[in-house]
Amino acid sequence: MSAASQSYYDRRGMLATLGKDGLIQIILILNTVVMLAPIVIMLFAAFKTNAQIFQSPFGLPDFSNFANITKIWSQTNFLRYLLNSVIVTGASIVVILTLGTMAAYAVGRYKFRGSSFVLMFFLAGLTLPLKLAIIPLFILMRDLGILNTQLSLIVIYVAMGLPTTVFIMTGFIATLPNELEDAARMDGASEPRIMWSIMLPLVRPAMVIAGIQNVVPIWNDFFFPLIFIQKDNLKTLPQGLTTFMGEYTTDWGVLFAGLLLSSAPVIIVYIILSRQFINGMTAGAVK
């Protein structure tokens, strides 16, 4: 790297390079301002009164003014929505990783007739937008009697998440070395034992990637709750947000506080685990 950049500077001359790097820095800084400003304005507005928001939208607020946030805490169903989102997302991820790892392990570790067909079967779901099958899904959920329950959401998220998970996990599992497995088999270990005690611990990094790739779209989904869930007590966070935004239309401080509280969990986790988030969410697109 240093040798390459050295010869680069020699050829180009310091001034031209500095000018170009300066331009690049300006573009990046401008872009970061555009990316972060809306989030900072939202953060500030969550601590302001209506008058403060309208008169000085960019001004620093009094961060000890929790009036808006208290209002959300005490007067809305926010905590219930948050809990519902945690339950639905958590359950979906557990089931996706369990079923996804099972399928990927079978396809990636064993040679058997029809294994490529099985993989194709899963991958077919990769590009198909399940949203467009919402009418049959609605009728299916009704026939199964799980419309208006959290189970309907968990089921649909698992269906949505399995294809990419199988895709990512199969690629990873197929590259694991055979030696450990063969040694265990020589010692007479059963296949389930080999999978559970020897191979699964090695698969954990891929599980993290697959988990992150699924957790963000599921946590953020709005479309399926909109169709499947009517009861206010079962609504997830994005869906509950639409209910609540409709009720407080004139109280802008409370609206911004609601947006802030809904986005805070994801933003905080993202800041802590940004590298894993970026790797996970682009995993399907980057080979």
Added chain:
Amino acid sequence: MPGSPLVSRRLWISVLIVPPLAFVALFVVYPIISAFAYAFFHWNGLARGEFVGFANFYKVLFTQPYADWTVNAFLHNVWVFFALMVLQNGLGFLLAYCLWRELPGAAFHRISVFLPVVLSTIIVGFLWKLFLHPLFGVVNISFRGLGLGGLAQPWLGQESTALWSLIIANAWHMVGFPTLVFLAGMQRIPGEILDAVRMETESEWTKITKIVWPLVAPSATVVFTLLFVGSFNWFEIPYVMVGLEGSPHGATDVLGLYFYRTAFGNMSGSGQDFGAGSALAVLIFVFIALVAGVITFKLRAREIQI
């Protein structure tokens, strides 16, 4: 385990493979096949009626007012796709190129460009709806503060700016995705190739068009295809920012909203029609599958193996 090792091995593979397979069959394959079948039936609310052949397709494509609505929504989707191609993917490529130089602060810029991507579309939609409010929104307040009060507009309330406002909100939300996919593609370009290029040319433009762009072709294939599928599935941003009817006067109506209204009825709860809705879903589905297939095929052909 009973029986020979071969039998038990087969049994074990079945134990692993059958539950996930059954799940996908029931909740992915069956609904998608049904979606096609349902379009050929008449529907009374939630009850399936008699077989009607292509009547539902004929209805949404050739009878008024459906035909006009279909064309209007479809053209908006086309418009959204091309606008986002420039604003989201084009800008994403530029930003990736800037980040690729690894200048001081690049790590921070990379994290901030991806931050909106992790937010829910619902949050993004509401945030921009508040920002674009004609009287109290921060956009118009800023214009007035800068003495440019003439530029302050009812962004979401007039036909000339409404769709553009949604497109910009979407670009702000998602630009980080193509940026980081392109960046990953650029980082895979071998150093020797870049050194060789530096010997040959001084021009940044030649470097981008002749070397970088062709070598990130695999990233472009993925990003273009995903944007295409996303543009023709567009629903959440318009739903939150302009409502189910695609206001004002259908200026922001897109296939996602139109399909939802047709299948599940509008806000007043009237006009639920699963037959016409299924026909629309099938048409959108076939269109997306065909074009996405062609895009992927054409773009794959120009990818170069390094």
